[in-house]
Amino acid sequence: MKLFLLFIIAFNMLFGAEVVKVGERFESSTKCKVCHKRIVEEWENSWHSKSHFAKDEYFAKSLKYVSRKSRKSLNAVKVQCATCHNPRISVTTTDEDYDIAAVMGLTKGDEVEQAVNSKAISEGINCVVCHSIAKIHDEYDKTKRGINRVEWTASGVMTGPYRDAKSPYHKVISHEFMNENPNKLCFVCHANDRALGGLVFTDMQSEFVGKKSCVDCHMGKKRRDVAATYQFNGKEKMRMVRHHGFKGGHTARMWKDALALKLKKVHNKLEITILNPQPHNIPSGFGSRELVLDVTYKKGFTILKEESISLTRRYMRKRNKPTIPHLATSQSKDESVRAHGKKVVKVALFKDANSVEVSLYYRLVNKEVRTLLDLKDEIWSKKSFITTSSISLK
Ligand code: HEC
Ligand code: HEC
Ligand code: HEC
Ligand code: HEC
Ligand code: HEC
Structure with missing residues (x-):
């Protein structure tokens, strides 16, 4: 029994935050396109869709620079930065032994390498990042961000703004961070960005003033449109929706x-x-x-x-x-x-x-x-x- 417990502790140290695997049917935004075409296309043009290292030169070169100067393996740095840039990654921490093994060439094709190159994270911050959060732990230490601040829903359960939504494709639940309090969702990642040694270089949460929400400006005003093109009794449902372009500094x-x-x-x-x-x-x-x-x-x-x-x-x-x-x-x-x-x-x-x-x-x-x-x-x-x-x- 003791040995078993030890094993669990060691296992948790290696894997950090809890991982919930997303099923094939929900992993990629192309699966959502049939019914949420407009939203998927808006998101495809957003920088959230470019948060993976293969799509952002600045991020990719930063990863390599950090790895070179800190003497950590590139995969270890990728895992660390995935906390916010690719939160659906299946390995969430690595330790010093991993870096040693990497130098010795013993990590080729291993679990960590598979995780950082997996298709599951290739879309960056996609639908199942924001819409599959079951809980945001605001009571946690402010340094815990991204994966370390949230709990995921079971695969196929979408968190959304509506209290009366029904979908033939997935389960839905509603949450305050999707309607009354959306800043809480944005601050999961847009806060307390820090250097490896702990120096905080930006913190949008502590500098924020007033009662407006990030979504009011970065997802535009609410307007009438359909949230899904799926028809109930031969009719699409009209809703109040926002724009998924998340336009900001890059535009x-x-x-x-x-x-x-x-x-x-x-x-x-x-x-x-x-x-x-x-x-x-x-x-x-x-x-x-x-x-x-x-x-x-x-x-x-x-x-x-x-x-x-x-x-x-x-x-x-x-x-x-x-x-x-x-x-x-x-x-x-x-x-x-x-x-x-x-x-x-x-x-x-x-x-x-x-x-x-x-x-x-x-x-x-x-x-x-x-x-x-x-x-x-x-x-x-x-x-x-x-x-x-x-x-x-x-
Ligand atoms: C706490 C969450 C968090 C972690 C951890 C994190 N980032 Fe980021 N990063 C962000 C957010 C949020 C932005 C977007 C900020 C913006 O657009 O102004 C960002 C933007 C960036 C950008 C600018 C990209 C661009 O297109 O302008 C770079 C480069 C970057 N991060 C590098 C890294 C590296 C390297 C690591 C790991 C060592 C890392 N980040 C870890 C949250 C995080
Ligand atoms: C960065 C987080 C984020 C990502 C990524 C994201 N959404 Fe959303 N989504 C939101 C927020 C926040 C709302 C609630 C907006 C409001 O009504 O205030 C929302 C609302 C919605 C709604 C309700 C209709 C609407 O427009 O308000 C649907 C449906 C939806 N999202 C689907 C998707 C799909 C499909 C994707 C992937 C292509 C996606 N979302 C990606 C944050 C996100
Ligand atoms: C077969 C059609 C269909 C597919 C495919 C589909 N959805 Fe939906 N979705 C719906 C319908 C219908 C609604 C309810 C719309 C309404 O009530 O206005 C909905 C609602 C939502 C909502 C809002 C839920 C709420 O409670 O506010 C989100 C978020 C969402 N879908 C995300 C996704 C994501 C992510 C995918 C892809 C993995 C996806 N959907 C695939 C039909 C679909
Ligand atoms: C899972 C982490 C995460 C969450 C949650 C998140 N973001 Fe981001 N956001 C990022 C990262 C990482 C980037 C930088 C991507 C890049 O530049 O490659 C980014 C970029 C942005 C940008 C910059 C776009 C540009 O063109 O400069 C805006 C604006 C933004 N996010 C708004 C929001 C809003 C509003 C919310 C809440 C509804 C939100 N984000 C939630 C991680 C996140
Ligand atoms: C009253 C409108 C408004 C609200 C509310 C708002 N922003 Fe902005 N934000 C702007 C404007 C205007 C800019 C500068 C032009 C641009 O990038 O859109 C900006 C810029 C940004 C940038 C790029 C900043 C830079 O200097 O590179 C990020 C990232 C961002 N906002 C995220 C957020 C987040 C996260 C929230 C919520 C905590 C938020 N914004 C709330 C209006 C707003």
Whole structure:
């Protein structure tokens, strides 16, 4: 009996969070398309569908960088990051012995390798991640996120917003985190993102203010449409639904007017105020995002001088060497604009200028991290326009 208990303890240490296998009929979003076509297509265009390493260059290169610098095996790092990026993974932790075995080439084709390359996680954050959560443990320590914060429903049970839904394909249950309190669902992963050594580089939960919900802005307003095209008594049911695109920082047009600018001349300085009407900081969500202020000094139509100011955070490891957020042991001052707050930047006025134009942009990855990871796709360096303002100095 004692031996049996020991075995169970060891087993749990190796596998961490409880895994519930999702059956073939529910594993992939293509199975849902017959009845939820619109929703599946919206989701396919979202970044949740790209959270797997095969679909996101930045994530894939970060995994390799972390593995190389921390001397952990790539599979072990993949398992660790899957906590939030691929929560339906079948192995949820590995230990130091695994890394040793990996170096010795003893892990080829083993359970961990099968888990990280399995079809079950290839869709990233898909339907059976958000809709098969039975319980969110908000009482748990705030460091426990993703897989370690939830309990899964039995395979084929979908958690949804409606209290009276019936489906011929799957069971349904309703939950407060699908209707009254959806932020609880988002905070399962969008909170307390931390480096390997514990340094917290973003926490959308602690910075969040007000009563709005993430879904109000990132899934759009509720509107009338069908949730399923399946017909009951020859008719589809009309419902209040939202958009499953989860548009955010990666979509340039979302940035238009996300922040506001105010300019004021104070003695021989220009005071640039950035106002954030949103309920979370900007930048936020992940480290190494950037705001860029392009300042142009003019005399009439002639440009006298242009300067670019970067508002971003730097990440450091031992001996102040630059690194990526997940390996940082320290970080520079937080330059983000607080939720419902503002940030003031002062610049010296250029002699002879009689007007100044300031434009504000957003960038997904700052130059330091782009260089460290050798990111190639232009999406990471592209500037998304937010707003512009000018002032006459006459
Ligand atoms: C990141 C989490 C997340 C993912 C991934 C996700 N959903 Fe949802 N879904 C939600 C939330 C939250 C709601 C409730 C929205 C509301 O009404 O406020 C919802 C609502 C729904 C509804 C009710 C109708 C509606 O639009 O409100 C259906 C049906 C649904 N989802 C199916 C799917 C399918 C199918 C997929 C996979 C293609 C999917 N969802 C992926 C979070 C998610
Ligand atoms: C044969 C048709 C069919 C298939 C296939 C199907 N569903 Fe549904 N689903 C429905 C119907 C019908 C409803 C109820 C719609 C309503 O009441 O407006 C529903 C409702 C839902 C809801 C909302 C439940 C609630 O209580 O709010 C979710 C979430 C959902 N489905 C997810 C999925 C996922 C994920 C898949 C794929 C694994 C899937 N469905 C496959 C027919 C289907
Ligand atoms: C299981 C973890 C998880 C849950 C739950 C989750 N997200 Fe995400 N979300 C992620 C990850 C990981 C990414 C980054 C994917 C990538 O960029 O590859 C992401 C990306 C996003 C983005 C950025 C999209 C872009 O274009 O920049 C938005 C917005 C977002 N999620 C909103 C939400 C909302 C709203 C909810 C709650 C309804 C939610 N998420 C629930 C993990 C999650
Ligand atoms: C009042 C509307 C509003 C609400 C509520 C809201 N957001 Fe946002 N969020 C925005 C806007 C506007 C932006 C900037 C443009 C964009 O990316 O959509 C943004 C940006 C983001 C980004 C990218 C940030 C960056 O700097 O890279 C993420 C991730 C995100 N939101 C997640 C969330 C989550 C999670 C919640 C809930 C805890 C939430 N948002 C609530 C409006 C909102
Ligand atoms: C606590 C949950 C969580 C864990 C654990 C986690 N991430 Fe993430 N990660 C997120 C969320 C949520 C986002 C989306 C933030 C946004 O879009 O602003 C994200 C975004 C990212 C991005 C930016 C992707 C893009 O397209 O811009 C990278 C890179 C990344 N994570 C790397 C990692 C690595 C490497 C690990 C493991 C060492 C890891 N993450 C572990 C939650 C997590």
